[in-house]
Amino acid sequence: MTTLPRPLEGSEPGPAAPETVLSDRAGDVLGLQEATSPPVAPMDPIAHAISTLDAVSGQMAPTEVGGRSRRREILDAASELFAVRGYRGTSLRDISGKVGISHPGMLHHFKSKDALLDAVIDDLEGHAQHVIDHIDTFDTITTERLEKIVKGDFVTDSQEMLLFAVLSTEAIAPDFPCRLRLIRLRRVYEHIAEHVLRAFEARGELVEGLDLAWAGRLLISMRIPLITREATIGAVQPSSAGVAGPDYLRLIEMLLR
Template identity: 35%
Template structure:
């Protein structure tokens, strides 16, 4: 008698896990991490609370998995753009362009990054590392432009890096707030590109 576990069981488990991550991402974006409950996530997926905890032991573990999944997807897309010949800033503009079609992800990061300024938030260290990494990559790219004689005189690479990240964050907030506005929503990618052009020599 075979003791092999049917592969359909594994496939179903992976599918359920993916559904949990998708619904958790949406809920964390809608109400924030602190106001979200595992029972609500389970209800949205159509499973029991114990069934959800079979995959994720607690809410902090679920949050970490959501962020890890998003980083994996976003990292692959960013690297693909870089491998395709785009420079770092053009690749960032592409990130902003893609985000314009996925409001849930923008909402997730806007809400969580604000919540995570509290030192007791489970994503506090994650966002500290994330910002440090982004600033480091941007500063390195601006330093290379300065060395190539393309950065405007007087522009400090580290300051330009902070302006870039601040602009990305601020544009996302504006974009979310304009969803029900009377005018057109801000073009995040175009605005980010305009900022970079203002920092560079023609």
């Protein structure tokens, strides 16, 4: 049986101060917790993820009929540039130039750069919601299928995951727009990872006594630097291109019996 290092006792952070407790409601800015509030019972990871995104589902823009709309073209261009240059490193004129639209024409669709970032994150949240909507398909997931999913996530043109990685890194800055939305989205992915691990645990295929919440956080935390490694080192050292997926699979294998 593989021996997996466990977190040191007492290394888990204590409860956040009331003024820093984040809400699991996507529409809230902060969820302030009364000091006298009774402790809340642990929630199933997917129920927790759903409660995090349930205020977002109504904000999704309808799919355009009859081809891509100009708004969709702007969103795709913004996502591509944000994934490479970051939000702060991309101007609205960069995006309008890539689309081939005038600057005033783009402002007709998005009044500001922050509004455009909001819409880009709507897309990321929509992807997470899609995964949750089909979460029952993960209840019987095999290592072979998991390997196929991981390889798909780490191909060099996996712009969505690179976008999430770059924006998450920028969100370290306290004044970054949509910072709390990115924090919540990361927590959603952690809950999804925990749910997937629970399916393996139910079949007795995980390391005995594994803390699933900790393992879910570990998997998502390691995903971001591995994706950025693929996009940077792989570009200047071709021999290391494509190694992020296998590295991630080796990490998952450490969790399995």
